[in-house]
Amino acid sequence: MKTPENTGDHSANTPPATGLAGWIDQRLPVISAFRAEYVDFRLPRNLNWLWNFGAILTVVLVLMLATGIFLAMNYTATDAGAFLSVEAIDRQLSGGWLLRAMHMTGANLFLAALYIHLFRGLYYGSYKAPREILWLTGLILLVMVMATAFAGYMLPWGQMSYWGADVITKAVGAVPVIGGALEHIMTGSDHLGDVFLHRFFVLHFLMAFLVVAVVGLHVTAVHISGSNNPLGIEPKTKKDTLTFHPYYTTKDLVGLIIFALIFTALMFFWPNLLAEPANYAPADPMHTPADIEPEWYFLPFYGLLQSVPSKFGGLLAAAGSIVVLFFLPWLDRSPIRSARFRPLCRVGLLGLVVAFVLLAVAGKHHAEGVWMIVARLAGLYYFGYFLVLLPLAARMEKTRPLPSSIAAAEGDA
Amino acid sequence: MMKTTRLLALAAAAFLSAPLTTLAAVPEPLVPPHQKWDFDGPFGQFDQKALQRGFMVYDRICSTCHGMKALTYNDLSGIGMSEQAILDLAHSKMIAGPPDVSGQPTSRPGRPDDHFRSPFPSDEAAAAMMGGVAPPDQSRLAVIQPHGADWLYAFLTGYKMPPPADAPVVPGKFYNDWVDGHLIGMPPPLMNGMIQYPDGTPATVEQQARDVTSFLVWAADPHRTARHRTGLWVVLYLIGLLVLAIAWKKKTWKRVKSQ
Numbered sequence: 213m214k215t216p217e218n219t220g221d222h223s224a225n226t227p228p229a230t231g232l233a234g235w236i237d238q239r240l241p242v243i244s245a246f247r248a249e250y251v252d253f254r255l256p257r258n259l260n261w262l263w264n265f266g267a268i269l270t271v272v273l274v275l276m277l278a279t280g281i282f283l284a285m286n287y288t289a290t291d292a293g294a295f296l297s298v299e300a301i302d303r304q305l306s307g308g309w310l311l312r313a314m315h316m317t318g319a320n321l322f323l324a325a326l327y328i329h330l331f332r333g334l335y336y337g338s339y340k341a342p343r344e345i346l347w348l349t350g351l352i353l354l355v356m357v358m359a360t361a362f363a364g365y366m367l368p369w370g371q372m373s374y375w376g377a378d379v380i381t382k383a384v385g386a387v388p389v390i391g392g393a394l395e396h397i398m399t400g401s402d403h404l405g406d407v408f409l410h411r412f413f414v415l416h417f418l419m420a421f422l423v424v425a426v427v428g429l430h431v432t433a434v435h436i437s438g439s440n441n442p443l444g445i446e447p448k449t450k451k452d453t454l455t456f457h458p459y460y461t462t463k464d465l466v467g468l469i470i471f472a473l474i475f476t477a478l479m480f481f482w483p484n485l486l487a488e489p490a491n492y493a494p495a496d497p498m499h500t501p502a503d504i505e506p507e508w509y510f511l512p513f514y515g516l517l518q519s520v521p522s523k524f525g526g527l528l529a530a531a532g533s534i535v536v537l538f539f540l541p542w543l544d545r546s547p548i549r550s551a552r553f554r555p556l557c558r559v560g561l562l563g564l565v566v567a568f569v570l571l572a573v574a575g576k577h578h579a580e581g582v583w584m585i586v587a588r589l590a591g592l593y594y595f596g597y598f599l600v601l602l603p604l605a606a607r608m609e610k611t612r613p614l615p616s617s618i619a620a621a622e623g624d625a
Numbered sequence: 626m627m628k629t630t631r632l633l634a635l636a637a638a639a640f641l642s643a644p645l646t647t648l649a650a651v652p653e654p655l656v657p658p659h660q661k662w663d664f665d666g667p668f669g670q671f672d673q674k675a676l677q678r679g680f681m682v683y684d685r686i687c688s689t690c691h692g693m694k695a696l697t698y699n700d701l702s703g704i705g706m707s708e709q710a711i712l713d714l715a716h717s718k719m720i721a722g723p724p725d726v727s728g729q730p731t732s733r734p735g736r737p738d739d740h741f742r743s744p745f746p747s748d749e750a751a752a753a754m755m756g757g758v759a760p761p762d763q764s765r766l767a768v769i770q771p772h773g774a775d776w777l778y779a780f781l782t783g784y785k786m787p788p789p790a791d792a793p794v795v796p797g798k799f800y801n802d803w804v805d806g807h808l809i810g811m812p813p814p815l816m817n818g819m820i821q822y823p824d825g826t827p828a829t830v831e832q833q834a835r836d837v838t839s840f841l842v843w844a845a846d847p848h849r850t851a852r853h854r855t856g857l858w859v860v861l862y863l864i865g866l867l868v869l870a871i872a873w874k875k876k877t878w879k880r881v882k883s884q
Contacts (some may be wrong), residue, residue: 462870
């Protein structure tokens with residue numbers, strides 16, 4: 213009978229490469245390293261579809277770099293030229309509209325996939341020992357990607373680019389004592405113009421490659437600690453695991469194609485779902501749009517920013533909502549990882565998702581009227597979950613019994 | 626203890642409900658009636674004949690006041706204009722050239738890769754000549770304007786001459802159902818039979834409005850037809866690929882499941 217042990221696992225009986233490959237591998241073991249990490253690498257056998265998003269994010273990142281480089285070749289980072297250079301990419305550059313559509317859709321779906329990836333980590337407790345560094349590098353990536361996305365949104369220099377920059381630089385200016393200096397460092401001059409735009413163009417381009425470097429650390433970390441899994445218990449025997457190839461390569465491929473279908477449907481058929489029409493009007497410092505709002509992926513933080521009466525307080529709340537995630541491995545002391553066995557946390561986490569969405573909707577409504585109350589309640593819940601519920605749950609929660617092993621839980625003991 | 630709790634609750638309630646008073650009644654924006662357009666929906670495509678008629682309306686009427694500076698004459702190949710027709714069209718437009726040796730402004734005939742000629746030397750000049758407000762550029766007008774095509778059509782056919790009896794009369798302003806406050810500085814641009822379509826389509830105000838609306842939507846999203854066509858093939862290809870990938874995955878995982 214075929215079992216995973218004798219079909220997929222080559223680690224024990226793979227002959228060393230010969231010929232040119234062997235010659236290279238003896239001097240620089242790239243081939244055997246690739247085999248060890250991407251062919252024979254063992255993963256828990258019970259990973260579900262949420263584990264596809266790592267691969268999806270990697271592919272989207274490559275797509276962003278590939279399209280971004282060609283867009284950058286045709287972009288002019290000046291106050292007077294930026295908007296028209298993007299128009300020229302869209303209209304006159306051969307295939308430019310497709311490049312730009314891929315980059316725009318990619319930015320949106322990158323953030324979407326990132327949020328799902330992050331949620332998976334929260335739900336299955338992937339931030340707990342021994343994966344703290346994996347979690348922290350992931351959060352650094354989140355911050356870097358958000359900064360990159362923000363800088364990128366400035367570049368077309370439309371009305372929303374300009375006024376978004378105006379809101380953010382002024383929010384930074386609200387930091388006590390050093391705010392004025394920080395704002396000046398960001399804008400580079402006394403108005404949002406050439407210097408600002410050029411700075412953010414360079415920042416956008418640079419950050420994209422720094423993200424690749426940190427992704428390297430993130431992936432290294434997951435290959436050291438191994439993947440968590442939906443049960444949140446460590447694999448004990450070989451029976452609990454499967455090799456990356458062919459099991460998870462085929463599963464990732466299916467996930468990637470489904471993701472690509474969503475990607476192409478949005479890009480080709482419903483591009484306006486993701487684009488902000490007001491950004492097709494060139495930046496005009498003399499004319500404030502009636503409705504300034506960020507892209508959807510920043511709306512929850514915008515909701516937090518607006519729910520606090522003081523500008524600096526809002527900035528603290530928005531930044532704090534991410535900072536608190538960095539302390540998560542030490543706030544949640546429960547030895548049980550997966551929310552499947554933590555009834556209280558499971559409900560609490562569902563509430564967290566609801567709060568996050570409500571903050572986004574409130575942000576869209578500028579936290580006015582009823583939405584101000586909703587935003588404040590959701591904000592309180594968000595911080596309450598991490599700072600109160602999780603530390604308490606570790607002590608009070610009655611957890612469900614863990615299975616003895618992954619294979620046992622799969623009915624293969 | 627009870628008192629503290631109640632105080633806290635009160636403070637919380639005050640904190641939460643403070644801005645409730647700012648909730649004001651916002652007037653509902655006018656929603657123009659929906660028209661049927663060929664280019665609507667995820668598979669919609671432009672009708673090139675309509676686009677060509679629409680360009681005629683734009684070129685003869687709109688472009689006297691409205692720029693469309695993101696487009697070049699070459700882009701008109703997208704509405705099916707021939708290379709020769711584009712060359713002739715560009716050549717008929719006089720474009721500002723560099724100052725001559727004595728510093729005097731010059732002009733030259735346009736080339737296909739020139740951007741559409743702007744009707745005014747600058748936005749400031751346009752505003753000064755047009756009663757304080759520069760006519761908006763039309764490159765992306767159909768995207769920026771809420772309700773895009775439906776609004777453009779409603780607006781172009783929405784002038785009332787003479788205005789309704791109860792409407793305020795302001796010299797130099799015209800009554801239109803579809804603008805804020807119903808008054809606008811732009812006079813009714815279209816009239817029945819004002820132009821003659823070479824394809825014999827009767828040039829009613831409604832027909833011209835439909836055609837020029839199509840053209841403006843095309844100008845704001847010139848690759849829509851190509852996008853929809855390419856998209857269809859890409860999606861079909863991916864579905865085929867998905868079927869194969871699922872089969873491969875099932876075959877692979879059978880070894881795990883069948884133990």
